[in-house]
Amino acid sequence: MKKATLILGCLILLFVSSAIAEEENIYSGKVHNQKMTGVERSFKGELICLGCNLKESGARADCKTHGHNIRLKTQNGVFLTILPNQYSDKLLADNSFLHKPIEITGYHFAKANTLDLLSYTIAEKTMSWCVACQKMDDCAQK
Numbered sequence: 001m002k003k004a005t006l007i008l009g010c011l012i013l014l015f016v017s018s019a020i021a022e023e024e025n026i027y028s029g030k031v032h033n034q035k036m037t038g039v040e041r042s043f044k045g046e047l048i049c050l051g052c053n054l055k056e057s058g059a060r061a062d063c064k065t066h067g068h069n070i071r072l073k074t075q076n077g078v079f080l081t082i083l084p085n086q087y088s089d090k091l092l093a094d095n096s097f098l099h100k101p102i103e104i105t106g107y108h109f110a111k112a113n114t115l116d117l118l119s120y121t122i123a124e125k126t127m128s129w130c131v132a133c134q135k136m137d138d139c140a141q142k
């Protein structure tokens with residue numbers, strides 16, 4: 001009986017600690033899990049369409065058929081993929097963000113040259129994930 005209680009106690013402790021380990025910060029959407037190997041970094045640049053941009057260099061891009069492929073072009077000319085997810089949906093879908101100075105912070109996966117979005121600042125307004133509102137907004141700034 002004592003052994004069963006001890007095992008049950010361990011299972012509860014494991015469940016609680018894993019729930020805590022994947023806790024999401026209410027304003028930043030930051031995750032705290034053991035799997036995260038991305039490094040939090042910020043990049044300045046502008047959002048561009050990779051296809052339209054490469055077309056200027058002769059690439060056979062066809063955005064009319066395949067859609068625009070939005071990337072962050074950093075200040076030193078590197079194209080960075082922004083991981084499509086609930087955090088980046090609006091940023092990747094809203095064409096009004098294109099070709100404007102922007103600073104993007106996220107978990108950077110260097111080998112994939114990909115950023116899992118945490119926040120972005122455009123026109124002096126910073127947007128980050130709000131768990132209460134379930135969207136990217138400026139609640140953290142208020």
Ligand SMILES: [Zn+2]
Binds near residue numbers: 050052067068
């Ligand atoms: Zn395009």
